[in-house]
Amino acid sequence: MRKPIIALSVLAALAATPAAAAGDVFFSLNNTDFIVLLAFVLFIAVLLYFNVPTLLGKMLDKRAEGIQSELDEARTIREEAQSLLASYERKQREVQDQADRIVAQAREDARAAADDAKRDLDRSIERRLQAAEDQIASAEASAVDEVRNRAIDVAVAAAREVVSREISDAKRAELIDQSIETVNQRLN
Structure with a gap:
């Protein structure tokens, strides 16, 4: 399957050169276009022989999987952080409510103590x-x-x-x- 692809790419490259259109001899080692074409075709053949596109695809897939796992981990950490933040905010509201209740109770106790002291003072004055x-x-x-x-x-x-x-x-x-x-x- 690789060989027909290589052959087709060589024929397409030969047919698309300006030298072929001008009618000059293209298959000469003195023609730089031909040498570049041969080097390019040889480079493509070596890449295909050593299965480099598949390796590159695997590396890209592995990199994509790594990025996806990092994104998933970041999303999980973000969700945990949001739930932790919500928990801390809830605890802060609870503590604030408790502090407000304590302050209100202290004010009420102080008012009651002041009223008791006033009554005691009135009774003492009466006595x-x-x-x-x-x-x-x-x-x-x-x-x-x-x-x-x-x-x-x-x-x-x-x-x-x-x-x-x-x-x-x-x-x-x-x-x-x-x-x-x-x-x-x-x-x-």
């Missing part, structure tokens, strides 16, 4: 005001009792003086009896 009012009331009652006791002491001393100067012993005994009876009525 202190009540204690101060109780102390004031106690001091007022103590002052009133002291003034009353002092007034009683002064009245008793004054009455004693008046009584000792103007009242006789019989009248004194009668007043003492009345006072004892009044105290007994009030105590009961």
Whole structure:
């Protein structure tokens, strides 16, 4: 099958030369066109004999397979990178959501703690005001009792003086009896 191809290529090359058209002798070793044609045909024959086109085709196919495998590997790596990126973005969103929830919870806890502290402060102020009012009331009652006791002491001393100067012993005994009876009525 190779031989007819070579023969046809030689005949086509001979028929297409300008020397054949001009009618000059083409088959001479002095004709450079003929020598170049012979070298070219011989080169093509050697290439076909050693099956170089098939080897070149295999090498190109192998190179194409290598490129295709690299493309497939690159596509796989790209898909893995995209899925990894999506996973990291999802995790980032989850972490951001969690951080937002933590911040919101912290704000809510701080608000609740501030409200509790305010209520505790209000209660403490109320207790202190009540204690101060109780102390004031106690001091007022103590002052009133002291003034009353002092007034009683002064009245008793004054009455004693008046009584000792103007009242006789019989009248004194009668007043003492009345006072004892009044105290007994009030105590009961």
